[in-house]
Amino acid sequence: MQNYFYFSDMFLITWIRTLGRYWLMLSRTFRKPENWNEYKKAFFRDLDHLGVDSLGIVAVISIFVGAVVTIQTNYNLQDPLIPDYYVALAVRESIILEFSPTIVSLILAGKVGSNIASTLGSMRVSEQIDALEVMGVNPHAYLIMPKVVALVLFNPILIIISMFLGVIGGYLAAYFGIFSTQDFITGLQLEFNAYYVSYALIKTVVFAFLITSISAFYGFFVKGGAIEVGVNATKAVVSSSVAIIVANYVLTQILLV
Amino acid sequence: MIEVRDIQKKFGDTTVLKGITTSFRQGVTSLIIGESGAGKTVFLKSLVGLHGIDQGEIFYDDRQLGKMNEDEQKALRTEMGMVFQGNALFDSLNIEENVIFALNMFSEMSAAEKKERADFCLERVNLKGVNNRKPAELSGGMKKRVAIARAIALNPKYLFCDEPNSGLDPRTAILIDNLLQEITHEFNITTVINTHDMNSVVEIGEHIIFIKDGAKAWEGGGEEILHTDNKAVTDFVFSSELFRKIREKS
Numbered sequence: 001m002q003n004y005f006y007f008s009d010m011f012l013i014t015w016i017r018t019l020g021r022y023w024l025m026l027s028r029t030f031r032k033p034e035n036w037n038e039y040k041k042a043f044f045r046d047l048d049h050l051g052v053d054s055l056g057i058v059a060v061i062s063i064f065v066g067a068v069v070t071i072q073t074n075y076n077l078q079d080p081l082i083p084d085y086y087v088a089l090a091v092r093e094s095i096i097l098e099f100s101p102t103i104v105s106l107i108l109a110g111k112v113g114s115n116i117a118s119t120l121g122s123m124r125v126s127e128q129i130d131a132l133e134v135m136g137v138n139p140h141a142y143l144i145m146p147k148v149v150a151l152v153l154f155n156p157i158l159i160i161i162s163m164f165l166g167v168i169g170g171y172l173a174a175y176f177g178i179f180s181t182q183d184f185i186t187g188l189q190l191e192f193n194a195y196y197v198s199y200a201l202i203k204t205v206v207f208a209f210l211i212t213s214i215s216a217f218y219g220f221f222v223k224g225g226a227i228e229v230g231v232n233a234t235k236a237v238v239s240s241s242v243a244i245i246v247a248n249y250v251l252t253q254i255l256l257v
Numbered sequence: 258m259i260e261v262r263d264i265q266k267k268f269g270d271t272t273v274l275k276g277i278t279t280s281f282r283q284g285v286t287s288l289i290i291g292e293s294g295a296g297k298t299v300f301l302k303s304l305v306g307l308h309g310i311d312q313g314e315i316f317y318d319d320r321q322l323g324k325m326n327e328d329e330q331k332a333l334r335t336e337m338g339m340v341f342q343g344n345a346l347f348d349s350l351n352i353e354e355n356v357i358f359a360l361n362m363f364s365e366m367s368a369a370e371k372k373e374r375a376d377f378c379l380e381r382v383n384l385k386g387v388n389n390r391k392p393a394e395l396s397g398g399m400k401k402r403v404a405i406a407r408a409i410a411l412n413p414k415y416l417f418c419d420e421p422n423s424g425l426d427p428r429t430a431i432l433i434d435n436l437l438q439e440i441t442h443e444f445n446i447t448t449v450i451n452t453h454d455m456n457s458v459v460e461i462g463e464h465i466i467f468i469k470d471g472a473k474a475w476e477g478g479g480e481e482i483l484h485t486d487n488k489a490v491t492d493f494v495f496s497s498e499l500f501r502k503i504r505e506k507s
């Protein structure tokens with residue numbers, strides 16, 4: 001029993017300490033840049049290889065999942081009392097509410113999160129972060145802020161694209177056999193609630209912030225060498241995924257109930 | 258002038274720096290020598306504030322490190338250049354971008370002026386035609402030289418080099434040593450160099466600090482070191498046959 005309490009105490013303390021260091025990192029990150037031009041350059045670099053480079057995988061996943069969701073929904077709604085176009089309505093809602101913002105963010109947590117954590121981690125162990133610091137550059141701000149801003153701005157665009165492609169995937173599934181595309185189009189336009197899109201985009205922005213800042217945290221404070229960089233990249237993906245899932249629940253409580 | 262008073266640095270339970278007191282003068286190349294693991298790198302990093310110290314004081318021309326606010330510390334750091342033992346080049350940038358990184362951040366120079374400065378610095382370390390290559394495409398010694406070019410790009414007032422010529426062939430090593438001494442005199446820089454290369458000691462050592470197990474075991478001028486009777490120093494310096502012979506002759 002005593003051991004158990006000891007363990008949970010240690011766990012709690014470690015957790016609070018980690019949270020404290022995370023806040024400290026954030027407070028050092030959002031500072032005035034030494035030179036706006038250089039930060040702008042870093043921003044566009046990050047926008048390119050963290051945001052734009054994710055378009056491909058997001059497109060592929062969205063189309064296929066949209067199609068699968070349509071087939072499954074259709075399969076489950078094989079009831080003569082439910083008109084076919086309700087399938088399209090259900091597909092639209094699941095894509096907008098959950099698939100695009102949450103599932104795509106989880107996928108990005110894997111792709112972008114491990115990228116950020118391993119990049120910053122190897123910069124840490126090869127002393128590049130120390131080199132920035134000695135030059136008088138704030139490494140928190142220079143390395144983390146552009147990434148956070150780039151993804152917070154770009155992920156909503158990515159998610160909107162994902163929503164479109166998801167619906168197109170559903171349309172293609174309908175087209176290739178399950179029911180009339182006419183019904184699908186009709187269903188899509190039924191009872192459209194624009195607030196759902198706002199809800200999804202708010203979620204996306206929060207998730208983008210969590211992915212970038214948490215992964216940066218795990219990369220930035222690596223101690224050791226190549227092995228620790230790998231370990232921390234994994235931790236970054238796991239932690240940002242868990243954070244997304246928890247935040248998803250909290251935001252849904254707040255925004256939809 | 259940099260003044261160091263009784264600095265101590267611990268990692269966990271082990272004390273790595275055990276109370277070092279010394280000062281580094283402007284326009285003089287100061288050399289820190291000592292065996293591998295003696296604490297040279299930890300000392301240099303403590304000096305620039307990368308390691309927080311557990312005790313003692315460090316003054317940069319009457320500005321006390323650790324008593325400055327963030328902006329003052331940043332301002333001081335724009336006056337520093339540092340060469341890390343492992344180079345620490347930015348591997349996402351090419352050589353020229355590495356060299357002018359601080360110029361981009363802190364100077365108002367035009368693109369042409371920056372390019373000219375990069376070429377000038379690279380030429381001084383005997384590197385030409387590598388401006389557009391990435392650090393990963395250079396040899397170890399070339400990377401070291403780029404790191405030196407980057408450290409001197411912004412005309413630092415304080416220059417710190419952690420083993421600037423390890424991994425270089427003897428000719429380039431001497432070239433780098435001479436370069437460091439030249440710019441120290443020319444621009445009146447306060448230069449601190451870590452080394453365990455006895456050649457450097459003889460070539461450019463004007464002020465030498467010998468560190469043993471984290472404490473200062475000896476301090477003196479370049480000539481003195483060859484004639485001292487301090488056993489720790491003689492054991493270190495004359496571990497090489499060549500230097501023993503030099504001593505016997507003189």
Ligand SMILES: Nc1ncnc2c1ncn2[C@@H]1O[C@H](COP(=O)(O)OP(=O)(O)OP(=O)(O)O)[C@@H](O)[C@H]1O
Nearest residue numbers: 268273291292293294295296297298299300342453
């Ligand atoms: N971050 C750290 N954490 C714990 N111990 C450290 C750390 N950095 C250095 N040390 C220890 O401090 C001692 C001095 O190391 P330092 O790197 O200063 O040696 P050095 O004199 O530079 O050696 P070399 O000539 O091989 O570079 C070593 O025993 C090392 O294990």
Ligand SMILES: [Mg+2]
Nearest residue numbers: 297298342419
């Ligand atoms: Mg060292």
